[in-house]
Amino acid sequence: MGKEKDLTTEQKILEAARKIFLTKGLDGARMQDIADEAGINKAMLHYYFRSKDKLFEQIFAEVAGHFLPKVLAIFESEETVFKKIETFCIEYINQINETPYVPIFILNEINRHPEEFLKKVFGNKMPPVGKIIKQLEKEQKQGIIKKVDPLQLLLNMLSLCVFPFVARPVIQLIAGMDRTQFNTMIEQRKKEVPKLIIDSIKK
Amino acid sequence: MGKEKDLTTEQKILEAARKIFLTKGLDGARMQDIADEAGINKAMLHYYFRSKDKLFEQIFAEVAGHFLPKVLAIFESEETVFKKIETFCIEYINQINETPYVPIFILNEINRHPEEFLKKVFGNKMPPVGKIIKQLEKEQKQGIIKKVDPLQLLLNMLSLCVFPFVARPVIQLIAGMDRTQFNTMIEQRKKEVPKLIIDSIKK
DNA sequence: ACTTTTGTTAACCAAATGGTTAAACTAAAT
DNA sequence: ATTTAGTTTAACCATTTGGTTAACAAAAGT
Incomplete structure (x- = not known):
């Protein structure tokens, strides 16, 4: 041991x-x-x-710095919108699954010290969300996908990926699931979530 | 003042x-x-x-006790599934909007002291989620709505309603929104979220 | 071999923090 | 008017907690 x-x-x-x-x-x-x-x-x-604060900052920087950019990079790739949505959801859920406490940890810091957090994580440069938004707008104009607010779409995707993990204990109770069953449900979601999102914009 | x-x-x-x-x-x-x-x-x-703990328990009981049952009661009503989904989303978002710090507060307690929380809030009786699930299963068999896991559906709804509030500061930053714009977006979501959910089960 | 630098520990310290107490104050009951 | 019960306060207390120090051990230079 x-x-x-x-x-x-x-x-x-x-x-x-x-x-x-x-x-x-x-x-x-x-x-x-x-x-x-x-x-x-x-x-x-x-x-x-x-000091404690210095140590915390170090940990926070490591955790947040490793967590956010890796997945956001998917949006920068050269894939189609549908493919991006799918890989994003799968990869994001996978990543959270490896470190399930990270979301609530980050969300706490976000809410308790918003300014410091934003400065610390993003510095001057915004997260690279511009490309996927432009791509969505473009395909909307071309009539390939339905007309929706790109921001709402991204927010929906994030919500559906992250929330189950921060609410896990209640979910398990209400549904009467043990840890294994919860994991199976998460596996299911890797298919369900992208499907839901894609169906919502598919014509 | x-x-x-x-x-x-x-x-x-x-x-x-x-x-x-x-x-x-x-x-x-x-x-x-x-x-x-x-x-x-x-x-x-x-x-x-x-003591501090006693005071906290009192507050927590008030907050959680007032927050959860009120909205869950919607599932117990005699409405159609579609109507229930719509009212739930609108009412839930409304309620969170009045006390935006409640979700992160509760989620924290859930994650830090799962057993105590579950006992405190639900006691012996489970939340009244049975009726809507049965209703969903029934309408699925009747072929009125698509076949989906009722639990995933509820979870989707919850995620989409709650998450934007716990992530508000990041959302505002990334989208460059001020508080008013955030509220407008939330207003939008009162229509978008039920639409998204309903479309996902409508045949 | 020895000196210097780096790593490690136990003991200690001051400030913060949850909690207590005894006295003072208030207002109703006698 | 006096008692009595409830309320409020300032001062105090014990413990916890982040942080420091001085002595010591182990490498690393020389």
Whole structure:
């Protein structure tokens, strides 16, 4: 059961901090929790990362920085709209499935410190959502797809992909599902969600 | 600008506690914050509510108890499926719009203390989601609507209604919207969301 | 070999925080 | 007018918590 492998102290801290911050949030996390989880002395946290806030920022930057751009890049590709929608949903759901606590973690930060978040994650440059929007507008004019607000379409897609994960415990209760059944349902959604979205714009 | 009207101390505390807990969460809220917001001495919080946890439980019970059942009742009504979907979406979005911080507040509690939450909110009795599901299954067999998993349908509806509110700050940034424009978009969604859902099951 | 730098620990510290207390105040009941 | 019960306050308390320090160990230079 020896979990700690042979990581450097810094890596152990980052791993532990990620776990604790993700599950307890900034305010709920205790430096001692993180130290215990990493199996090291609490002073090391400050030795490597100066303060709790600094450590949190580092984790947040890693998590958000790894989470958002990877999938948004799909919109930049040269695929057709339909194909983009499909890959986006599948890839996004896959990614969340690997780290299911990330969405609620990020949404919290978004709501508690909106400005800092936006600056931290996007900096000056906006997320690359322009291309897919133009593509949608173009195909609408050409009469290939129905006329819908591109923003609403993207928002729908996001909602349908993300929400089930932040609401998982209630869903499981109401539907009487265990963890496995929940996963099967998520698998289903990888087909259902893109189908729903695509059907809504297909002529 | 005199905000405090002539409420009893207990009411002032509850009002202040709701505001602080909703915006900062249980861990982020300070008893002193609540006292200040209520314009009273910190000791009064303990005089009326014994402890921080007790006060939080009270607020949570009020918020969740008022939020969830009201709308779920729509499913119990005698309307047609289409009508139910429409009223549910409109009413749900309306209700969230009045208290936009409630969803993230509840979702947090759901994820941090799943068992306690579920017990607290639903007790022994499940939410009344049985009727609409049966209704959906029935109309499917009768061939009135397409064959879809009722649970996925409900989940889709919930996702589309709730998610925009918990993601509001990012949405505003990416779309370059101010608060008014965001509200207009939400208004739009009251029509779009039920339409999307209904179209997905209409034959 | 020794010095210096880096990594690590236990003990400690000051501030913050949830909670308590005893006294003061208020208003109704006697 | 006096008692009594409920209400409010300032000061206080114990614990928790983020952060520091000084001593110590282990590498890394020299």
